[in-house]
Amino acid sequence: MTGLSIVGFWTALILLMQIYMTMRVGLVRQKRKVSLGDGGHPDLHARIRAHGNFVEMLPIPLVGLALLAWLGGHDYALHAFGALLLVGRICHLIGMGGKHNAGKARPIGMMMNMLAILGTALYLLFLAVTAGGNLPA
Secondary structure (H helix, E strand, C coil): HHHHHHHEEEEEHHHHHHHHHHHHHHHHHCCCCCCCCCCCCHHHHHHHHHHHHHHHHHHHHHHHHHHHCCCCCCHHHHHHHHHHHHHHHHHHHHHCCCCHCCCCHHHHHHHHHHHHHHHHHHHHHHHHHHHHCCCCC
């Protein structure tokens, strides 16, 4: 796999999770007959916020991964950061759901995401500074 295909692989899995998250909200909206907002239903509110957090947290790290691939980031780093993002979001989702809401999965998921973002940022800084004039066209 090339760097961009690795990023494509992790992005595709995250996009599939995006579809799942959207469907989770839609199913409860149908069940509760709520087309806008949460209608005062805590279960719907939790799903909306989990989905919102997902959408808020992923676009910029995925751009960072693509830039890492473009700058020649190591395949293992791309896989590690992509996996941390995906598994972190899965943990966060588990932690946001129902009876597990008070569990440790949510903060573990957020920590995994923060580590992926920090690692991506630091590696990107390193590559950007050391690449000099050797950037790909």
